[in-house]
Amino acid sequence: MNAKKHVNHSALSLLALIAVVFILYILKPFIVPILFAIILSVMVFPLQRFLEKKWRCNRLFATLTCVIALIFLVGLVFFLISSRLMYFMDNSELYSQKLGELFQKSVNSLEHTFNIGNNRLFSQQDLKAENIIKANLDKIVILLTESSSIISDLVLIPIYVFFFLYYRAFFRTFIYKAFKSKSKSFINNVLNRIYEIQQNYLLGLITVIFIVGCLNSLGLLALGIGNPFFFGFLAAFLLLIPYIGVIIGSLLPAIIALATKDSAWYAIGVIGVFGFIQFLEGNFITPKVTGSKVSVNAFVAISSLVLFSMLWGITGMILALPITATLKILFDSTPGYEAYGFLIGEPVDKHLQSRARLRLKKWKSLRKAKYS
Incomplete structure (x- = not known):
């Protein structure tokens, strides 16, 4: 009897897990902005608390100030990144031409070394920006379609942040009522631990991004790569995507090094510098900054x-x-x-x-x- 009850309980748990995953997948446009808003609310809450306790501001004014500061900060980051990326897009023809020449030299060298014959896998025309756009038009359409959801998220997230900060006592009371079997002290302890671990993660991440951005920039500066601070901090900012972000962040300066330098060793040096800094970040910087709290x-x-x-x-x-x-x-x-x-x-x-x-x-x- 107990075995049958255990099997039924396991089956129900599995069905519940499948239902939760299905709901999370279907409701992604609704859930993801709320989760980002919660994390950003945790990030700006110290400012909210400072305005309310130290400056005696009412909650509405403090909340609006925090939301406006958050919008300004995010907008400034996006402006700096987009302006520099537009600069590189304007010079894409020059970069593609140099990369095409380098590619042709590499192919010719391989053909000569292995006696393959004069077969051209790619022509100079194939590497031009307009031909790349034409060949990937369907992917660009998908990207533009997804960008509309990103724009809607950029509108919704500040609204959610406002309500999470302004209604925080109201939401806490709701949690008390939803879990009546638990004491308020127990619930407060769990909520405080969640807040502390999220705040520790965010503060640690910002500190790590700053340290890694400086190290990346110094490494690129030593190699003589153009715009070292932009590429260095862009790669550090991509640490938001753990383990994979540094790979994405190293590709762009490596490509620029191939296009602007006379030797491919500069691109290899960029990848080597970023790989070494990633090793330092994973084994020394992040453990020392965040400690064992996360x-x-x-x-x-x-x-x-x-x-x-x-x-x-x-x-x-x-x-x-x-x-x-x-x-x-x-x-x-x-x-x-x-x-x-x-x-x-x-x-x-x-x-x-x-x-x-x-x-x-x-x-x-x-x-x-x-x-x-």
Whole structure:
């Protein structure tokens, strides 16, 4: 009887999981802006609290100030990035011509080396910007279609941020009423932990972006690549997409190095510099800056990136780690789900050592206790 009940419970849990994934996929245009708004609300809430407590501003004025500051900051970042990208688009013909010449030289060299014959895989005409646009017209149409949803998100997210900040006490009361079986102190503790981990993630991410942006810029400056600070901080900004963002960020300056320098070694140097800085970021900078507060192990982090990218695309990759860190807190605080919270967290030393080493360590501690 107990086995049958367990099977029924497992089947219901599986159906519930499938239903949740289906709902998250179908309601992506509604859910993703709300999640971004929650994260941005956490980011600007210290300013809101400062205005309300230190300057004695009423909540409406403080909320409007925070939203306007957020819009200005995001708009400034987009303006700086788009203006520089437009500059490179204006010079795309020059870059494509130089890349075409380099490509032809490489093909000719290979043909001469391996005695393939004078077969042209690509012509100079194929590398022109207008021909690339014509060949990928369908992809550009899809991009323009998706950009309309991005524009709508840019309108909705500030509205959501406003209400999350202005109605925060109202939403907290709703959570109290929705979970009547839990005490207010327990709910407050969970909410505070979620807020702290999100704030720690955001502040740590901003600090890491600044440090990595400076290192990238110095590396490009040493190589003599044009616009080093733009490319350096653009690649650092793409750290929002963990593990993959640095690869995307290194491609553009590497291509520019191929087009503007006499040797391909400059492009290899760009990729090498960015790879070395990524190694420093993953093994030294991020652990020192964020510490152990965002305790998600590497296996779960990579798995969440894959799953959320399948679910929501690039936006899912950006949201993967904050959502996973929040799920860990919820699992740790929910009876019966502690094992899942344990699985998401970082393993301790005893989980990374062999049994023989653990027995030796235990024997040494017992011997020390015996003779002390």
